[in-house]
Amino acid sequence: AQRVTQPEKLLSVFKGAPVELKCNYSYSGSPELFWYVQYSRQRLQLLLRHISRESIKGFTADLNKGETSFHLKKPFAQEEDSAMYYCALSPLPGQGGSEKLVFGKGTKLTVNP
């Protein structure tokens, strides 16, 4: 079964501190993994996906197939990073699997001044 686990509901850090939002997944095939972010009163939007291997707003995430993890990291948190973060998984397109996303329950990040 496909499952995404975000073990922290709430995470609070101080501005300038490193931040890591954890995401573990369960999937038997080749997954496509995403991080979505929702700022206050804004729509849910894609932050990054593992296929792109890019850094957005200073955030990075590496897919670790051995540990089945896709943790989101930023070396120096900013107040504007305060938001709700969701990790999500789907089968890689073209693999014959569902085109749905499975979401974790989310982590609310608060960056304190």
Add this chain to the structure above:
Amino acid sequence: DVKVTQSSRYLVKRTGEKVFLECVQDMDHENMFWYRQDPGLGLRLIYFSYDVKMKEKGDIPEGYSVSREKKERFSLILESASTNQTSMYLCASSSPGTSGSNEQFFGPGTRLTVL
């Protein structure tokens, strides 16, 4: 830029009313989705559609139905609203056949309150 719009930002209805939530996307996406978003529960899939007039149940379809008569429009229907359907409802669309990714694009959400 993909635009997904939802007909209402806020909606207040009474128990037993029939409620329609509308979603429109302008990028010719074949897939459309309805979720509800509740604190501590994340996003839960209600229904999705992969083509006009096609639909599949998600994880929590009870009490809901959907309609997709045109490719760009996906409607969520609450046949008889109940207080436990008070929630934020999110619509999304995707086009993996075109983009090569299952990335979904979300609307702004409709906050529904059932009294």
